[in-house]
Amino acid sequence: MPGRRSSPPHWGHHLRRFPSAPACRLWGPQSYEAWEPPRPLPLLCRDMALQNALYTGDLARLRELFPPGSTADLLLECQAAEPRWTSHQRGLWSLTYEEELTTPLHVAASRGHTDVLQLLLRRRARPDSAPGGRTALHEACAVGHAACAHALLVAGADPNIPDQDGKRPLHLCRGAGTLECVELLLRFGAKVDGRSEEEEETPLHVAARLGQVELADLLLKWGACPNARDVEGRTPLLAACDARCTSPADAEATTTCCLQLCHLLLSAGADADAADQDKQRPLHLACRRGHAAVVELLLSCGVSANAMDYGGHTALHCALQGPPAALAQSPEHAVRALLNHGAVRVWPGALPKVLERWYMSPRTIEVLMNTYSVMQLPEEAMALVPPETLQKHHRFYSSLFALVRQPRSLQHLTRCALRTHLAACLPQALPRLPLPPRLIRYLQLDFEDVLY
Structure with missing residues (x-):
């Protein structure tokens, strides 16, 4: 038909115009200067041969499908990654995989087909096209395909454009090529x-x-x-x-x-x-x-x-309210560091709750109890510790419950008195005391796995 633009071979009725492309673009600082004529609307392509060639990176086949003079400014339909609830009739909802729009350039960039991507760019694929909310540059950076990112940036892709979630390519860089992608984006003007x-x-x-x-x-x-x-x-x-x-x-x-x-x-x-x-x-x-x-x-x-x-x-509250996974990270070290830097001790009435939560970490219980001159636990506190744990840590828990409401050793009472006296400058003063290293460690609540 005269005046109608021919389509690449083999596509036929699988192509239709997509209605949302911009009508025109003005160039220069004033509207009366030179402007670019309206760009043809992108074509929606459902040709499976083309899509298969794109997804597999079949460069030879794509050269046939995109001969010189043809355009790669196309749209493809793809299934969403996750099902979504949709309603086609009032009150009737279904969980389906919605069709989303993408472009050949997105497919090539997300799969690292650099040669294919360069061919598409030569065939007038727009580097900043984002029919689904992301540009091809977002796709390349999200999987760490640095060569694809470089080709897109050289072709004029905007390194600062946000996607549908408001994230720029720099926010999305992942994968083996992360550092290379980031450096490329920064060199090409990413903020x-x-x-x-x-x-x-x-x-x-x-x-x-x-x-x-x-x-x-x-x-x-x-x-x-x-x-x-x-x-x-x-x-x-x-x-x-x-x-x-x-x-x-x-x-x-x-x-x-x-x-x-x-x-x-x-x-x-x-x-x-x-x-x-x-x-x-x-x-x-x-x-x-x-x-x-x-x-x-x-x-x-x-x-x-x-x-x-x-x-x-406080930080000590946070340490004692931590998740069970914290057990693998030796919470007693964090608790000891806080207490040695002047953290306010746990209110004695809360100690049974601490015991119930942290009985699997005897050293956490030990370091807390060694900041008190009297063991302030109720006699029924032993029931808070499962029998298998009592057996596993028999020496420690025997010493703990033997001291309930009993006087502590003179050595421990001396430690408590000295720590109380130095409370305001505890972390600075303790290491400077003219005492043997072992005694310094004792004052710093070193672990002994038993209470005296």
């Missing part, structure tokens, strides 16, 4: 402190929250702000300290990663005592997650052990 639209997170927040130490280091070298705050007032340091262990098996790795991030952020000038909107500080979160080494690091920076959040909780 190192660009915010996500809803959470107002910077890329450094995301790196800290996900435990990506090398990525955080790279972002800081490019000038990322270590004290940026998200919509809840959280800094990257707070995000790092809130790292959770999914299981006891990964507890050590999570704590190590968290410690490395905290060292990195603090050396870059992060505020060790910055509070969020709920007045939670890094120390609160590190205690709640059981990161004992991070607790000791933060205390060494001079943060207060007795600062309260809006709920009236």
